[in-house]
Amino acid sequence: MxxxxxxxxxxxxxxxxxxxxxxxxxxxxxxxxxxxxxxxxxxxxxxxxxxxxxxxxxxxxxxxxxxxxxxxxxxxxxxxxxxxxxxxxxxxxxxxxxxxxxxxxxxxxxxxxxxxxxxxxxxxxxxxxxxxxxxxxxxxxxxxxxxxxxxxxxxxxxxxxxxxxxxxxxxxxxxxxxxxxxxxxxxxxxxxxxxxxxxxxxxxxxxxxxxxxxxxxxxxxxxxxxxxxxxxxxxxxxxxxxxxxxxxxxxxxxxxxxxxxxxxxxxxxxxxxxxxxxxxxxxxxxxxxxxxxxxxxxxxxxxxxxxxxxxELDVATAWHSATPAGAPSSPLPEDPEWSGGIVRGDERQRHVDASPETLWAVIEGIGGRRGWYSWRLGWISRGLMDRVVGGPGLRRGRRHPDRLAVGDALDWWRVERLERGRLLRLRAEMRVPGQAWLELGVQEAEGGGAILYQRAIYHPHGLLGDLYWWAVWPFHGIVFGGMQRNIARAAEDVPSDRRSAVAGAGSGTGTGYDTDTDTDTDTDTDTDTDTEETA
Incomplete structure (x- = not known):
């Protein structure tokens, strides 16, 4: 038959x-x-x-x-x-x-x-x-x-x-x-x-x-x-x-x-x-x-x-998998014409004494339990403030500890664009009077190593949005400067004999769930279960 x-x-x-x-x-x-x-x-x-x-x-x-x-x-x-x-x-x-x-x-x-x-x-x-x-x-x-x-x-x-x-x-x-x-x-x-x-x-x-x-x-x-x-x-x-x-x-x-x-x-x-x-x-x-x-x-x-x-880090989908209707995704406000003449930003670049692959693995593994490589107390405080006003804060964590995909929730960010090995663009979903993006990019450097590009973009909504930007502006050097230095250091500190393994950590296709970046009260369990079943 x-x-x-x-x-x-x-x-x-x-x-x-x-x-x-x-x-x-x-x-x-x-x-x-x-x-x-x-x-x-x-x-x-x-x-x-x-x-x-x-x-x-x-x-x-x-x-x-x-x-x-x-x-x-x-x-x-x-x-x-x-x-x-x-x-x-x-x-x-x-x-x-x-x-x-x-x-x-x-x-x-x-x-x-x-x-x-x-x-x-x-x-x-x-x-x-x-x-x-x-x-x-x-x-x-x-x-x-x-x-x-x-x-x-x-x-x-x-x-x-x-x-x-x-x-x-x-x-x-x-x-x-x-x-x-x-x-x-x-x-x-x-x-x-x-x-x-x-x-x-x-x-x-x-x-x-x-x-x-x-x-x-x-x-x-x-x-x-x-x-x-x-x-x-x-x-x-x-x-x-x-x-x-x-x-x-x-x-x-x-x-x-x-x-x-x-x-x-x-x-x-x-x-x-x-x-x-x-x-x-x-x-x-x-x-x-x-x-x-x-x-x-x-x-x-x-x-x-x-x-x-x-x-087992095998969570196929999570409650935050879908983005809300009407959430902004494009175009990125790169020019004054889009934004009505106002775009705020913070742009930095740095040479990193590590391969582009190793640097990318650090970038793709950002957030969740690893944190954001800068002023931990500041991130935790801002996350708590966001939760008080009904935002996601930092507790959404990551779907997988090493690998990201477009649309993934990442703490209070959403992965908006991903060119693996080259560019990660995150859109903020925190409660803020405007729209905010964070970009992290990698490029091979002449003579060896890699160049780390980092750009924060903010499109304020009205006077309140502008006031918010200038209120947090003094902390940008601490937050964004520290983030760039520490990401670079994390990549450079990977032992040379482990760099190929670290660079390959984000190449898997499995899914998982990694949360609770602002607390250490998780409880590990040893339940004897059949992990082949759907849950």
Whole structure:
């Protein structure tokens, strides 16, 4: 019998392919035998994904309906995995318009099914703004001409998920917690591997179902009990949790923003989802999609798998994988015409007595646990200030300790351009009255060694932006001068017999997770787990 033609396999479109779920769904669909078209606002942010060569990549944005035509052409099943978490005051309008544009474009392209991942919520209660928006997106897709399968999940447990990182850092850092009373509400967590199982299964459902399905794991417990479950898996003493009725979601999200890597803007919708119980009201999908081999993953096993992934630096995607809509990426404000006549900058260069390859390895390994090679106290203080006002601070860390990719979060920066061995451009995502970039470049020097180029660029917004620049200007010599000297010294201090190994450290293709640059309170664990499983 002839093998089936892979070109006859259904074509799936994965929107949000650079995000946490989308980046994991792509390889899951490939493994299941589907053809995959991955959609992102910036296609270059998918270049380093291990599955890049197996999929078609299309650049499109639901905010630009015209760009959706090519993305949806010939698609059988379209996954809608877009939601403006922490997306500013107008996020609901963007979500609403994006869903409408996508539903209309899918109908014009004769797509057979749309699959959407939303959140479990009780009926008949007033929902938070973010939960209401997610529900509205599902309702818009269900009301469209293309049949939609809307999956609703509660807390997702997996390495790198925002929910898991909140749980992990609260448990590890706070042996005693004063928590809101609604931490005792029941939730039904679901392992990320089981979320992917149901998402893939949704593409194979027979007929043309147009409805919601609640999906949940085998355990129903409270978030407080979930924190204790993490403590057990991590080998920590049981946490003491004192609940009080006065801690509002706003206060709780600010506290989470200070204690965990997840900033306030992302933490708040997650916290607000805990105000109500999140338990599946029905299990209809289990009758249509067989359970995964071995059954659904329990909470304890899901936590063990996630910890193993983190320990092995094998975290495929993280909560900060996707960049927010509308984030600036180009053009770089290199001339007064772009910026209205005002561009501030600090530019330096230095000869380094090391090979360009060794110097580049130091540059590509910057941030995360290694820090920023200058005035550590200043960076930590600025990171704390950023977290107080809801920014990412320094705790996002790195995806991998040695290797970067375009789109990666790097502490409070985002990798905007990467020419491996030559140029690294970072865009600041800290709270600042303007836009800021940092460039680090390498060039081979005549006569041996390398030239290190360093440039900081700032485009101020209004008078406040200018005042900010001049307020920090006296520290530039300490920060940027020290950074350049110490990067050069780090490259020069690599022993000659190790320089080839150091230069090759950033050439791997694995992924990982490296966080907590402004604290030393991480706890190593020795959980015996099967690291080949998805978490």
């Amino acid at each position: 002839n093998a089936p033609d892979p070109h006859d396999a259904p074509l799936t479109l994965v929107t949000g392919a650079s995000g946490y779920i989308g980046g994991r769904l792509v390889p899951a669909l490939l493994e299941a035998g589907f053809r995959v078209r991955a959609m992102a606002r910036h296609a270059d942010r998918l270049e380093d994904r291990p599955w890049r060569g197996q999929v078609e990549v299309v650049e499109a944005d639901v905010g630009d309906p015209a760009s959706l035509q090519a993305a949806l052409d010939g698609v059988d099943v379209a996954y809608y995995l877009i939601h403006a978490m922490g997306g500013g005051r107008s996020f609901a309008d963007r979500d609403r318009q994006g869903a409408r544009s996508f539903a209309e474009a899918a109908a014009q392209a004769d797509v057979e099914r749309i699959v959407y991942l939303g959140g479990i919520h009780p009926e008949g209660v007033e929902l938070s703004a973010h939960m209401a928006s997610r529900k509205e997106v599902g309702d818009i897709l269900l009301a469209g001409a293309v049949p939609a399968v809307v999956l609703r999940a509660a807390v997702i447990l997996g390495s790198g998920s925002a929910s898991f990182e909140i749980m992990r850092h609260l448990s590890e850092r706070l042996p005693v917690m004063i928590a809101p009373q609604w931490l005792r509400n029941r939730i039904q967590p679901l392992a990320v591997r089981d979320v992917l199982h149901y998402l893939v299964g949704a593409a194979r459902l027979e007929g043309a179902p147009n409805r919601t399905f609640d999906i949940g794991g085998p355990d129903v417990l409270t978030f407080a009990e979930l924190l204790q479950a993490y403590a057990r898996a991590a080998g920590l003493p049981q946490r003491r949790i004192l609940t009080v009725p006065v801690l509002t979601p706003r206060l709780a999200s600010h506290w989470i923003g200070l204690v965990t890597p997840v900033p306030t803007g992302i933490a708040r919708p997650l916290v607000e989802s805990l105000i109500h119980e999140s338990v599946a009201a029905e299990t209809d999908l289990r009758g249509l999609v067989p359970d995964p081999e071995g059954g659904l993953t329990g909470v304890d096993r899901a936590i063990e798998l996630a910890l193993a992934r983190i320990r």
